[in-house]
Amino acid sequence: MGGGPEIGDEEPRSSHARKDRSTSCDLRPAVIPMKLCNTCDKAFDQVNWQCPYCLYEPEKVEGHLALAPHVAKEDKRFKAESFSSLAKLEVRNFWFRSRNRLLIWAIHQYFPKAESLLEIGCGTGFVLSGIREAFPKLILSGGEIHPEGLTFAAERLPGVELFQMDGRRIPFREEFDVIGAFDVLEHIKEDEEVLSQMYQATRKGGGIMMTVPHHPFLWSPVDDFAHHVRRYKTQELRDKVERAGFSVVRLTSFVCFLLPLVALTRFKKRLTRDESDPKDDYFKMSSLTNSAFERILDAERTLIHAGFSFPAGASMLIVARRN
């Protein structure tokens, strides 16, 4: 991957190149942002996806451009039904709602001039729909390995470019001001490959935002059930992000005040070999408990906004810039 010939190395066989992509954003670099062909790996700057060099055009699956269809077929871990239950739950669940607020704050804080954002592993599009509401002018794109997730995302995000894609092969070069991966990296064995692809696809001056599960000691059946490959140590994530070429600008835990409760529930599940659906811990609760938890997360976010970075929590947020 990468290192494909520069545009202009060879005459394209067709030309629908975008004529003018200049804007007023300070983040805009001098180089022309580009798509990368899946077949010949050449970079091209075009509105459509037909490669002007080899004329390859990705097919569509369930109405979405399929940039890595074979990978979706090989990955048997996610079930189509899980997207429909997730789509219902995330609207009211404290964790999803609070995480959206944290991410929206982080964009305001660290990428106020961003004009474009790609989310990889966008699932049902819940995060993107929150971002769209908060930043109506931001040009959004969503990539997801499973087309089933994109069906829900498309309902929530009319007009947003959504494509089936593998995070280990992001077919863009210096295209986006911000790339987000929210609770995705822990699902992928080759996480460093994803990070270097994120680097390649981010514009200079732009950056990345990610959330991941924190602390390997919290590992429980919830992680097995969710098909996690790992939970991250703080230094591990920082090192991997820096090795990919980024400079970390913020790293904090969240779900911190609830950490004792999370840890207790997880240890209990491990000890008792509790076979019940581990998702129930997060999702099946009275609306009173749900709102109480949401208020608790609101409180810890006030501290995060004030500049305090938590060293421990159930989840971790990292924001990094591409130099």
Ligand SMILES: C[S@@+](CC[C@H](N)C(=O)[O-])C[C@H]1O[C@@H](n2cnc3c(N)ncnc32)[C@H](O)[C@@H]1O
């Ligand atoms: C826990 S879900 C998170 C969904 C969404 N980002 C959110 O925060 O609500 C993880 C998502 O990552 C997707 N995913 C897993 N491996 C991927 C890969 N290699 N490339 C792209 N997406 C991937 C899964 O299909 C799933 O939708």
Ligand SMILES: [Zn+2]
């Ligand atoms: Zn090509």
